[in-house]
Amino acid sequence: MKKQTSFRKFYGGLLSNSMCYAGVLWFSTAAFANTAYVTNAGGVVVTLINTLNDVVESSIAGFSAPIGIAITPDGRKAYVANTGGVGTVSVINLANNTIEATISGFSTPIGIAITPDGSTAYVTNSTAGTVTAINLSDNTTTAIAGFSSPQEIAIMPDGSTAYVTDDGNNTVAVINLSNNTIEGTITGFVVPRGIAMAPDGEIVYVANYLGGSVVPVNTGNNTPLASITGFSNPLAIAITPNGNTAYVVNYAGNSVTPIDITTSSPVVLTPITGFSVPLSIAITPDGETAYVTNDGNGTVTPLDISVTPPIVGTAIGFFSSPYKIAITPQTPPRNLTGLQQTNDFGLVFEDFTSLRWSASTFPGTAGYFIYRDGVKIATLSSSIFEYVDQNNRRGTRVLYSVAAFDSIGEESAPINVVMND
Secondary structure (H helix, E strand, C coil): CCCCCCHHHHHHHHHCCCCCCCEEEECCCCCCCCEEEEEECCCCEEEEEECCCCEEEEEEECCCCEEEEEECCCCCEEEEEECCCCCEEEEEECCCCEEEEEEECCCCEEEEEECCCCCEEEEEECCCCEEEEEECCCCEEEEEECCCCEEEEEECCCCCEEEEEECCCCEEEEEECCCCEEEEEECCCCCEEEEEECCCCCEEEEEECCCCEEEEEECCCCEECCCEECCCCEEEEEECCCCCEEEEEECCCCEEEEEECCCCCCEECCCEECCCCEEEEEECCCCCEEEEEECCCCEEEEEECCCCCCEECCCEECCCCEEEEEECCCCCCEEEEEEEEEEEECCEEEEEEEEEEECCCCCCCCEEEEEECCEEEEEEECCCCEEEEEEEECCCEEEEEEEEECCCCCECCCEEEEEEC
């Protein structure tokens, strides 16, 4: 059973924190019903997995040997790289899970990454030696030349720079995203494939597929650090949202190896077995579950990484050469504000608070829960973005929270505001 954070337990700890002041505060809690989108490189579909129960929900048809996939930060769209045919990128509207556009002009596109602000997608053209930038406002494209056989992309959290593995010349290219030009090339790799950026952007990790190692690169000066060894054809990397652990897919070893990256001297932990020719890995936004694609038996394996050692779950199948996975983000409401005013009820003066917020961008939002000091006080429809609470005596401190919920009642992370009289 998947772990879910107790809302009351979460707020109990929050309310005891004397450093919490009036203003807008963000916190994270595990709950929303995320969907994992899995590309089937051996077919024409992208398959949807509900990450709460690990059940295949449906499939979307209309692709051509899809491999790369990325979801926009607001959770509204997914971009899928089709390696078959003439080479295209399909755009999925996640509100109804239909293909709403197809962008042409690619050449065996494999890797795809989207900037943190959601404005641009970058796609590797492995057989053309280029990377294509897609303006997501109108789907126009611009090609960046100067590569040999570009594979995967990782983008800095501030959106300033992209790192591209190039297994054709054993390098990692550095792209300045302000002008879409290559500003540097990092050497010393051996058929680099997978790449993952640490959440703080200080280190990017590169998998040497034929070198049997993972190389951390300092993004401050683009210098490779000491190689981390002990892998078997490492192909893909994913890092937990808290930045504590990197998980490396061993293509030849049928395993996934965790690396403790909390210190300057990473520690390779015991490999996790039970996979079948694994190709890629993705981690849920709450950091509790990883999903690994198995090309050997056409399945996807959930991995409970909330416990030590991680627990390999029951494989989900069947797929046609499942390759990449993208998981929808948890998108809470935005821009919560509170305004206090005073009512005169004769002998008793009370405050009332008007709350306003902007909609969650999650396509499956069914409504909003309102909490006062951790206790649910209202349930609103998805079309309402305002609530008035009449029940506050003067001189009290109140924590208000608004969380989006989906069709089965699972919640997003809350957005919070503390009101002090």
